Amino acid sequence: MALSARNNPRVIEPRLAPRFQAMLRTLPLPGGEPRTNERAEALLADAVEWKASDIHIEPGAEETRIRLRMDGLVHDVAAVPHASGAQLVAFFKTLSGIDATALAHPEHGHARLDVAGARLELRTTVAPTVDGEMVGVRLLDTSRPVRALDELGIAEADQKRLQAWPAMRTGLLVVCGPVGAGKTTTLYSLLHQLQSLPSSIVTVEDPVERRLDGITQIEVNSRRGLNFPEAIRAMLRMDPDFLLVGEIRDPASAQVAVTAAATGLAVLSTLHARDAVGAVAALRNQGLKNWEIGDALEMCMAQRLVRRLCLQCRTSAAPDDVEGAWFQAAGRVPPSLLWHPVGCDACAGTGFDSRIGLFELWHLDEIARQLILDGADGAALEKQAWRQGMVTLADDAMAKVTAGVISLSEVRALGGISHSAAGRKE
Ligand SMILES: [Zn+2]
Numbered sequence: 001m002a003l004s005a006r007n008n009p010r011v012i013e014p015r016l017a018p019r020f021q022a023m024l025r026t027l028p029l030p031g032g033e034p035r036t037n038e039r040a041e042a043l044l045a046d047a048v049e050w051k052a053s054d055i056h057i058e059p060g061a062e063e064t065r066i067r068l069r070m071d072g073l074v075h076d077v078a079a080v081p082h083a084s085g086a087q088l089v090a091f092f093k094t095l096s097g098i099d100a101t102a103l104a105h106p107e108h109g110h111a112r113l114d115v116a117g118a119r120l121e122l123r124t125t126v127a128p129t130v131d132g133e134m135v136g137v138r139l140l141d142t143s144r145p146v147r148a149l150d151e152l153g154i155a156e157a158d159q160k161r162l163q164a165w166p167a168m169r170t171g172l173l174v175v176c177g178p179v180g181a182g183k184t185t186t187l188y189s190l191l192h193q194l195q196s197l198p199s200s201i202v203t204v205e206d207p208v209e210r211r212l213d214g215i216t217q218i219e220v221n222s223r224r225g226l227n228f229p230e231a232i233r234a235m236l237r238m239d240p241d242f243l244l245v246g247e248i249r250d251p252a253s254a255q256v257a258v259t260a261a262a263t264g265l266a267v268l269s270t271l272h273a274r275d276a277v278g279a280v281a282a283l284r285n286q287g288l289k290n291w292e293i294g295d296a297l298e299m300c301m302a303q304r305l306v307r308r309l310c311l312q313c314r315t316s317a318a319p320d321d322v323e324g325a326w327f328q329a330a331g332r333v334p335p336s337l338l339w340h341p342v343g344c345d346a347c348a349g350t351g352f353d354s355r356i357g358l359f360e361l362w363h364l365d366e367i368a369r370q371l372i373l374d375g376a377d378g379a380a381l382e383k384q385a386w387r388q389g390m391v392t393l394a395d396d397a398m399a400k401v402t403a404g405v406i407s408l409s410e411v412r413a414l415g416g417i418s419h420s421a422a423g424r425k426e
Pocket of ligand 1: 310312345347
């Protein structure tokens with residue numbers, strides 16, 4: 001898998017895995033047996049402390065790299081000899097219920113365990129590579145509370161619109177963005193605010209990432225023949241008030257979700273689309289008719305995740321020529337100060353502290369609905385959204401840059417959204 005350096009800068013940072021590195025320095029047990037279990041437990045504890053989303057054990061030509069993914073970026077924390085790496089791989093395979101023998105094909109496994117006060121769910125994938133088996137472990141900390149809507153970084157006016165949505169009890173709300181943009185987190189936050197309502201809430205997910213109290217959740221299982229459309233139809237027979245569909249990714253589930261939303265049910269879902277108005281094209285691509293989309297669609301939200309600057313060490317400076325030129329090209333006035341990451345002990349030298357969302361929320365009005373019925377293209381829909389005063393992803397990014405919450409470099413690394421800033425000039 002080729003990863004560009006820009007998307008995946010490699011940082012070797014000893015502060016990220018102090019327990020694991022200390023274990024690497026301890027002597028083997030009497031008899032020469034390495035302390036594999038203790039090493040793995042130390043690595044898990046390090047991962048929990050830094051809220052890492054994944055552990056990677058990747059054999060290379062020379063050695064095996066141990067890496068943690070934090071805030072979307074992979075950090076190298078250690079390199080060990082192949083034999084030690086293979087022992088760690090074996091540990092995670094056994095823990096996750098994967099056959100301990102050498103694999104011919106990638107395998108998946110699960111495990112649940114408590115580490116350093118966290119209740120972890122592990123989703124393990126093992127794949128044979130030319131240099132040996134590599135392991136990717138996705139860590140879900142189910143003891144962490146679901147984030148409230150006001151913790152995600154959504155502008156206050158948009159939060160109010162989202163909070164008003166459940167009262168309508170009808171229509172489709174979609175969250176758009178690429179993979180890893182935090183769409184599922186937003187859906188769970190939206191569900192969380194519904195939990196207090198006296199209503200019936202059902203979800204169809206692949207997989208269920210969080211168990212939510214008082215909500216009926218069903219997991220799609222293609223191996224056992226339970227697909228999205230079938231699961232949605234089954235849940236609709238439960239007579240719910242709210243339905244969450246993890247993702248609209250095929251014409252059949254698009255059809256059932258949209259029909260449900262048009263016939264008096266509130267439906268939440270996610271779509272793979274660049275921006276809020278892009279939801280319309282994405283639904284058309286799933287074979288839906290303009291009148292079906294116009295009838296059902298209520299709100300489209302788009303989002304990205306960017307790293308939040310560490311407040312302990314961030315530093316500010318007046319924009320330089322390159323930065324000034326960037327703002328000019330985007331048709332915006334640069335702020336007097338821009339903030340930059342530095343790195344300190346509090347952030348393990350990364351300069352960042354967790355991530356925050358960039359959001360845009362398009363609440364369709366009658367004009368927008370008519371445009372969809374008339375088959376209007378993305379550009380026409382975008383103009384309508386601007387006319388309605390939608391705060392765009394680029395607007396939201398600039399507000400957060402100006403406030404010193406994020407750095408301009410994070411926004412520039414996103415690429416796509418700077419265009420919408422430039423496009424808005426006319
Ligand atoms: Zn810091």
